[in-house]
Each structure stands twice: as structure tokens, then as C-alpha cells.
Amino acid sequence: MSxxxxxxxxxxxxxxxxxxxxxxxAASGQETVSxxxxxxxxxxxxxxxxxxxxxxxxFGVRGRGYPVLHLRxxxxxILGVDQDRPAVVVGAGRLGTAxxxxxxxxxxxxxxxxxxxxxxxxxxxxxxxxxxxxxxTISDWVRRHGVCxxxxxxxxxxxxxxxxxxxxxxxxxxxxxxxxxxxxPESVNVRSVNLSIELEGLCYAIRESGLWESDREGGAS
Amino acid sequence: MSxxxxxxxxxxxxxxxxxxxxxxxAASGQETVSxxxxxxxxxxxxxxxxxxxxxxxxFGVRGRGYPVLHLRxxxxxILGVDQDRPAVVVGAGRLGTAxxxxxxxxxxxxxxxxxxxxxxxxxxxxxxxxxxxxxxTISDWVRRHGVCxxxxxxxxxxxxxxxxxxxxxxxxxxxxxxxxxxxxPESVNVRSVNLSIELEGLCYAIRESGLWESDREGGAS
DNA sequence: AACTGTGAACGTGTTCACAGCC
DNA sequence: GGCTGTGAACACGTTCACAGTT
Numbered sequence: 001m002s003x004x005x006x007x008x009x010x011x012x013x014x015x016x017x018x019x020x021x022x023x024x025x026a027a028s029g030q031e032t033v034s035x036x037x038x039x040x041x042x043x044x045x046x047x048x049x050x051x052x053x054x055x056x057x058x059f060g061v062r063g064r065g066y067p068v069l070h071l072r073x074x075x076x077x078i079l080g081v082d083q084d085r086p087a088v089v090v091g092a093g094r095l096g097t098a099x100x101x102x103x104x105x106x107x108x109x110x111x112x113x114x115x116x117x118x119x120x121x122x123x124x125x126x127x128x129x130x131x132x133x134x135x136x137t138i139s140d141w142v143r144r145h146g147v148c149x150x151x152x153x154x155x156x157x158x159x160x161x162x163x164x165x166x167x168x169x170x171x172x173x174x175x176x177x178x179x180x181x182x183x184x185p186e187s188v189n190v191r192s193v194n195l196s197i198e199l200e201g202l203c204y205a206i207r208e209s210g211l212w213e214s215d216r217e218g219g220a221s
Numbered sequence: 222m223s224x225x226x227x228x229x230x231x232x233x234x235x236x237x238x239x240x241x242x243x244x245x246x247a248a249s250g251q252e253t254v255s256x257x258x259x260x261x262x263x264x265x266x267x268x269x270x271x272x273x274x275x276x277x278x279x280f281g282v283r284g285r286g287y288p289v290l291h292l293r294x295x296x297x298x299i300l301g302v303d304q305d306r307p308a309v310v311v312g313a314g315r316l317g318t319a320x321x322x323x324x325x326x327x328x329x330x331x332x333x334x335x336x337x338x339x340x341x342x343x344x345x346x347x348x349x350x351x352x353x354x355x356x357x358t359i360s361d362w363v364r365r366h367g368v369c370x371x372x373x374x375x376x377x378x379x380x381x382x383x384x385x386x387x388x389x390x391x392x393x394x395x396x397x398x399x400x401x402x403x404x405x406p407e408s409v410n411v412r413s414v415n416l417s418i419e420l421e422g423l424c425y426a427i428r429e430s431g432l433w434e435s436d437r438e439g440g441a442s
Numbered sequence: 443a444a445c446t447g448t449g450a451a452c453g454t455g456t457t458c459a460c461a462g463c464c
Numbered sequence: 465g466g467c468t469g470t471g472a473a474c475a476c477g478t479t480c481a482c483a484g485t486t
Contacts, residue, residue, distance in 0.1 A: 008477065012425050016418040020400075034445065043402070046445090047479055054447055062446045062485035079421050080428035087420075098319035103376075104400055104417045148427055149420070155324075172427040175420055179241075179325055181264065189426040193419055196325045197237040198412055199308075199370070199396055200300050204233050205410040206369055206393040207301040229455065255467065267467090268457055275469055283468045284464035 004055050011052045015075055017042040018049065022072035032065040084109045086147050090162045091154030092117035092125070092132045095177060099151050100127045110149070114141060118158065135162065142169030153177045163190075225276050232273045236296055238263040239270065243293035253286040305330045307368050311383045312375035313338035313346070313353045316398060320372050321348045331370070335362060339379065356383065363390030374398045384411075 021041040025033055035046040035053075053059055053066070056078055060066040076082045089100045092115045099105070100112045115127055118135040125132045133141060142150070142165075150166045152159060156179040163182035166174060173189035176182065184190055242262040246254055256267040256274075274280055274287070277299055281287040297303045310321045313336045320326070321333045336348055339356040346353045354362060363371070363386075371387045373380060377400040384403035387395060394410035397403065402413055 007429075009422065010477075012422050013418055015425075016415075016421045019421075036445085045479070047481095048477095050446060051448080051478080058447070060446050063444050064486065065445065078425070080424045081421055085424065094319040094322055098315035099416070101315055102416060105420065108417050108421065110417075110420055149423065151420075173423045175423050187430070189423055189430065191419055191423045191426070193414060193416070194237075195320070195323060195414075196329045196331075197234055198414055199326065199331055199372075200237045200240075200302055200329065201230065201233050202370065202394040202396050202410055202412045203301045203306065204236075204299070205412070208228075209408070209410065231455070257467085266457070268459095269455095271468060272456080272470080279469070281468050282464070283462065284466055286467065 007055055011055060012079075014042065014044065014048070014052050015079060018052070019072065019075040019079060019081075022068055022075065025068045026072055030068050032061075033068050033071075034065040035060070038066070081109045084111055085149055086111050086113040086145065087149035087151060088113060088138075088142060088147050089115045089127075089130075089151045089153060090117075090135070090138065090166065091115075091152065091158070091178075092119075092122050092127070093153065093155075096151070096153035097127050099153055099177070100130060112151075113145065113147065116141075116162075135165070138162070138165035139169035142166060142171055148172035149175070151175045151177065152182070156180045228276055232276060233300075235263065235265065235269070235273050236300060239273070240293065240296040240300060240302075243289055243296065246289045247293055251289050253282075254289050254292075255286040256281070259287070302330045305332055306370055307332050307334040307366065308370035308372060309334060309359075309363060309368050310336045310348075310351075310372045310374060311338075311356070311359065311387065312336075312373065312379070312399075313340075313343050313348070314374065314376075317372070317374035318348050320374055320398070321351060333372075334366065334368065337362075337383075356386070359383070359386035360390035363387060363392055369393035370396070372396045372398065373403070377401045 018038055021038055035049040038049045039046045059071045059074055087110050089096050089112055096115060100115055105112065112128065112130045114130050115132045116135045116138050117123065117132050120134065122132050123134050148171065150171050152162060152174050154162050159178035159180045160182050163174060163184055167184050167188055171188060174184070176190055176192040177195070179194065179196065181192055182190065239259055242259055256270040260267045260270045280292045280295055308331050310317050310333055317336060321336055326333065333349065333351045335351050336353045337356045337359050338344065338353050341355065343353050344355050369392060371392050373383060373395050375383050380399040380401045381403050384395060384405055388405050388409055392409060394412070395405070397411055397413040398416070400415065400417065403411065405411055
């Protein structure tokens with residue numbers, strides 16, 4: 001099939017947004033959609049959309065547009081979300097449990113099948129359908145159940161240890177929410193979301209453009 | 222001061238990581254650090270580090286490196302995290318409350334001073350030091366307390382309405398965790414973290430590089 | 443006429459390489 | 465010698481513009 005050499009990360013990101021838009025269009029009964037329309041939905045240009053899609057093949061019909069259902073299914077396959085994907089969460093703190101029950105994950109075919117925590121007191125609790133299991137069983141459990149995806153939400157100090165266990169269990173990818181970047185073999189995909197960095201970046205942008213509404217606190221005007 | 226015309230977003234992101242590394246170095250008593258060392262800590266190149274820093278001025282000493290404390294303080298100021306920043310959370314669901322009590326935020330000078338929710342049953346509850354308030358008081362409250370930062374963690378359907386209220390209250394920036402991208406005036410900074418897209422991107426990467434450990438479920442080997 | 447697919451032009455961020463200073 | 469600061473070279477992603485298709 002269409003397995004292009006190298007696709008840029010921004011492109012894959014946008015593919016996800018196209019996929020969402022196409023789902024909506026499909027639900028509303030639209031049969032075709034133009035690159036311009038897809039672009040508007042995501043705040044992009046039509047050329048960008050066409051370029052992104054052209055990387056994977058010719059899905060459109062010149063003069064007419066893209067067939068919604070076909071393109072949606074194609075993207076589903078390309079993104080690898082064409083079947084339900086089990087995932088585990090490591091770290092059953094507030095963030096971990098919130099992510100484990102995040103409705104948009106299950107809506108996208110991701111199902112949290114287990115959580116892990118070092119705290120014995122938490123073991124046995126349930127979060128949705130998933131049970132909290134002891135952290136020292138991660139490797140066995142992940143391997144036995146053939147889980148490829150993990151969400152890492154431990155404190156920073158525990159992140160590397162947890163990552164090691166996931167790797168030992170043969171994990172395919174880790175969505176990392178810890179403040180560190182764990183070291184893993186090249187073959188394991190890690191994508192990090194650092195919440196503090198996002199907030200700091202926003203902070204910079206605010207200060208940059210315009211001023212703080214109040215740079216000294218308490219000042220109502 | 223050093224207010225360069227335009228700094229790329231990737232650069233600002235990296236600045237945050239340098240800042241973290243510098244804090245660690247400061248704690249461990251290091252007095253100077255080379256660009257190479259800073260680079261290693263974040264998986265970058267030394268040239269990258271020097272370029273990033275040079276945008277804001279000359280912090281280093283040729284032949285010696287960068288003075289840890291001075292550079293740390295400079296970055297603190299550049300990132301705008303040199304003073305405590307109050308922030309509010311809109312949407313007191315699991316994700317919202319988890320973010321409200323996220324320890325790394327407070328460690329970085331971000332303090333959640335209030336949450337807001339449409340559900341009257343939640344109003345009055347406390348999350349850490351912050352109280353959950355009614356969503357229809359957002360504008361007033363934000364304006365009265367001069368809050369510039371908001372974390373948006375409502376369901377997608379409620380996101381635009383919540384954003385409108387924040388904007389009406391004079392918010393400076395929104396860290397958006399909803400599945401939509403709310404429309405706001407140009408002057409308001411929005412940074413979106415779409416968790417599903419991150420997971421889908423990871424999914425793509427796994428499938429791309431190597432294969433799934435098990436592409437059909439249940440298969441132990 | 444409407445719209446896709448794509449090479450070519452452009453812009454932006456990264457890496458190189460070296461002059462300059464300690 | 466070690467290391468910074470920076471122009472110049474490079475790589476990569478985006479936008480343009482148009483030929484090609486229905």
C-alpha cells in the first residue's frame with residue numbers, strides 16, 4: 001500500500017484533524033468535500049490539505065473533491081486507528097486516573113485496559129472498567145496482553161523505572177506526561193506532553209504580545 | 222531590555238527545558254555550564270543551545286561557559302515566570318480537577334486560584350486551596366481578580382461559551398485541553414493540547430516504525 | 443467551471459564552521 | 465585548549481501557481 005518514506009510530524013497531526021472533520025461530514029451526510037472546505041475547518045490552506053493527502057495517494061477527483069467516506073476510511077487506516085487499541089496507564093494519581101477515564105480516548109478507539117501504581121493501597125481499585133494493578137507486574141502484564149500503547153503519568157522520579165518496565169514488556173509507544181524524558185531504546189516511540197512547558201510557553205506569548213492585563217497582582221481597574 | 226522582534230515557538234519551548242536544567246544545576250551547586258552540557262540534558266546540539274540563547278543576548282563567557290545562576294534568572298524573566306501567576310481552571314471534571322492540583326504547575330509559579338463549573342452541585346467544593354465557582358461568574362471574577370491565565374478543560378460543546386466568558390473577563394491566554402479550537406480575538410493567546418491527537422500521532426509512529434507488537438489482540442507468543 | 447495533484451519558489455528553523463575571547 | 469557567538473550553508477515544511485481531469 002501507500003507507505004511513503006517519511007512523513008513529517010506536522011502532517012500526521014493535521015491528518016488527525018482532517019479525520020475528525022470527515023467524521024463530522026460523514027455524520028451530516030456530505031458525500032464529497034473540497035480541500036478548501038477541509039482547510040477552513042482546521043484553519044489551514046487548501047494547498048496544505050492537498051499536499052498532506054497527496055503524500056499517501058490520490059484520494060480526490062479533479063473538479064469534484066474528495067469522497068468523504070472513502071477518505072475518512074483511508075485516514076483511519078493510515079493513522080492506525082482502524083481497530084480498537086488497548087492501552088495501559090502507569091501512575092494512578094489524579095492525572096493518570098483522569099486520563100484513564102478521558103472520554104475522547106475511548107471515542108477514538110483507545111481503551112484503557114489497566115492502570116498500574118506502586119501504592120499497594122490503590123491496587124484493586126477500579127477506574128472505569130480498568131483495575132489498578134501493582135507496578136511490579138507491568139512487564140508481565142503488558143507482554144501477556146500484547147499491549148502496545150502506554151500512558152505514563154507518574155511523578156518524575158518514578159518515570160524512568162516505569163518506562164523500563166514498559167519496555168521490558170515489549171511496549172510499542174509511550175505517551176509521556178511526566179516532567180522528564182525517559183530513556184528508551186530507539187525502537188520504542190515516545191511522545192511527550194509537558195504541561196508546564198505548555199503553560200510557560202503561553203506565559204511567554206502573553207507577555208510578548210500586548211502586556212499582562214495586570215502585571216502586578218490584585219489590581220482591578 | 223532584550224526584546225527581539227520575533228522568537229520562534231520551538232525556541233521558547235526549548236528555553237523552558239534549559240530553565241529546568243539550570244534549576245537542577247543550580248541546586249547541585251554547579252557554577253557554570255557549557256552549551257554542550259545543556260544540549261545533552263535536552264537531547265539537542267550545542268549549536269542549537271547557543272543560537273537559542275543568543276537571540277536574547279550574550280549570557281556566556283567564551284572559553285568558560287554560561288554562569289548557571291545568572292542564566293537561570295535571565296530565562297526566568299524571559300519566560301515571564303519570575304513572579305507567581307494566578308490562573309483559573311474552567312471545567313471541574315476529572316481532567317480539570319487533575320490539572321488544578323497538578324504539582325508541577327505550582328512548582329513553576331502557577332497557582333490555581335479558582336475553578337468554574339456549570340454544575341451547581343459541584344459549586345462550593347474545594348480543589349486544593351481553590352473553590353469551584355459557578356460558570357456564569359467567570360467574566361466578573363476573572364476581571365476583578367486580574368487573572369491572565371486560564372486552563373480550559375470543559376467538554377467540547379461547552380468550550381466556546383467558556384472561552385467567550387474568559388475573553389469577556391479580559392483573559393490574556395488560554396491553555397486549551399478541549400477537543401475544539403475556540404474562536405477568540407487575535408489579542409488572546411490560545412495554546413491547544415489535544416490529547417487524542419497526541420495518541421493518534423503516537424499510534425501512527427508505532428505502526429510506521431516496526432510493526433505493532435501484536436496487530437491482532439490477545440496474541441501472546 | 444470546479445477542483446485536484448504537484449513541481450517550483452519561498453520562508454523558516456537547524457546545523458556547520460570558524461572567528462573571537464578567556 | 466575550551467567554549468561562545470554568529471554568518472553562511474543546509475534541510476524542511478509551506479505556499480504558489482498551473483497543468484491536468486471531470
